[in-house]
Amino acid sequence: MKPADAIDPLVKEAIYQAVDKEPLARSFHMRLVDLKLGYSKVEMDYDPGSMANMYNRAHGGAIFALIDEAFETASQTRGTIAVALNVNVTYVSSPDRATTMWAEAREISCTRKTATFEIKVTDENQNLIAVCQAVVYRTGKPISPGQENEEIHPSQSCLK
Numbered sequence: 001m002k003p004a005d006a007i008d009p010l011v012k013e014a015i016y017q018a019v020d021k022e023p024l025a026r027s028f029h030m031r032l033v034d035l036k037l038g039y040s041k042v043e044m045d046y047d048p049g050s051m052a053n054m055y056n057r058a059h060g061g062a063i064f065a066l067i068d069e070a071f072e073t074a075s076q077t078r079g080t081i082a083v084a085l086n087v088n089v090t091y092v093s094s095p096d097r098a099t100t101m102w103a104e105a106r107e108i109s110c111t112r113k114t115a116t117f118e119i120k121v122t123d124e125n126q127n128l129i130a131v132c133q134a135v136v137y138r139t140g141k142p143i144s145p146g147q148e149n150e151e152i153h154p155s156q157s158c159l160k
Contacts, residue, residue, distance in 0.1 A: 005036040014144040038107030040074035057094040070103035075136040082136040
C-alpha cells in the first residue's frame with residue numbers, strides 16, 4: 001500500500017525536470033527541495049545585488065516568484081496541469097540581506113476542477129516573510145506523456 005502523500009513517480013520526475021529547465025527558476029537560483037501530494041517546498045538565496053527594490057529591500061516580485069514556484073509545483077502533484085486563477089499575497093517582513101528563503105505550499109481544499117493552497121515564506125531564522133492564499137484551475141490534462149489520460153475521479157481528488 002502506498003503512502004497517502006505519494007506521487008506518481010512519472011509526475012514527480014516531470015515536475016523536478018520542469019523546474020530544472022524553467023528559465024525563471026534558473027535565473028533566481030530556485031531549488032525544489034521537497035515534493036509530496038499537495039505539498040511543495042522551494043528554496044531561493046536572496047541576492048540583494050539582483051533582487052532589491054528601489055529602497056534596497058527585497059523586491060516583492062522576487063518574493064512572489066518564490067511563492068509562485070512553490071504554488072506551481074504543489075498544484076501539479078496530482079498529475080494534471082493546473083493554472084493559477086487567483087493569488088493573494090501579504091508581505092509581512094523583509095528578509096535579511098543575503099539569506100536563504102523557503103516557500104512551502106500546502107493544499108488546503110480541493111475539488112475535481114479547483115484547489116486552494118496556503119503558501120508561507122520564511123527565512124533561515126524562521127522569520128515569516130510572506131503569506132499567501134492561491135487558487136488553481138485543474139485542466140484535467142496530464143503533465144507527463146507516460147500518464148494515463150484520465151481525469152481524476154472526484155473522490156480521489158482531495159487530501160483528507
